Amino acid sequence: MKEIEIQGMTPAHLPQVAELSVATEQVKFVGTMAEILVNIDHAVHPHVILDGDTVVGFFLIDTQYGHKYDFADSATLGLRAFFIDQRYQGKGYARRAVLGLKAFLVSAYPGFHQIVLTVNCKNPAARHCYEQGGFADTHALYLGGAAGPQHIMSMAL
Template sequence: MPVTLRPVARSEFDLVAHIQVEPDQTRYSGTVAQAFEENEDGVDFHAVLDGARVVGFFKIDRLYHESYGFAAPDELGLRAFMIHRDDQGKGYATAAVAALNTYLAAQYPERRAVVLTVNMQNFGAIRCYRRGGFADTGGIYPHGTAGPQHILRMELPQT
């Protein structure tokens, strides 16, 4: 399934405002509205598109290493990854995760990897991230808001 990824400016909330996950998934990803309200330094927004239709949203944290000691300064953090609830189960998440490798390398050429944490009970997300190219580091982040989390990392190609 071909998808494209693109940056989303803070002024483009309306582009992604419709993205919602199932209520039990918000404990893992939060909401798009929360992402925009938090106004975090070093965080960029991105959309997942099927043609011209936006089907997903995620944040890239350029300062991830400041909050998470397991990340290096030249690594990005993937946060709040979500596919709209009506589009889940159609392959968009796996396709988007697989596209991250070349997309993030082009958007952030000075970064060598992207890191994330995923709740140990979120089996679907773990499977999706692994299929998309992330490797389990074997580390556990014990302080997740919804419980302990696996630490996953994907190396980015260097140009």
């Protein structure tokens, strides 16, 4: 199995990123690409998951997560909108990307001590993937999600 690579998104990635999508039943968990891309700003950084030159997945890193949510502190990154395109799901990309996330973030975001995410309680497959990649369930729930309660998970960096 080839190694995947995580990179900050560049304008060169945009044509492929614009084509990314998830299955209809998954949209409630991550949204559409158009909905995700409007969140990008100076504090919310887009990233791609690559297999060679092919963009297979996407996620956002929120550097102000700790200022927005009371379950995180100012030295906490937020993982948002993590997904693998529906054409590439079931091939181990998500697991490999989550496993590679810590090393990438330690290098790319020095000064942050942990990463936190929320995963919908109705999405056990995603929760399991995050656990396999080193995230721990905090056993607290975030109740502000549009699609219902979410598990709060964290990983030390």
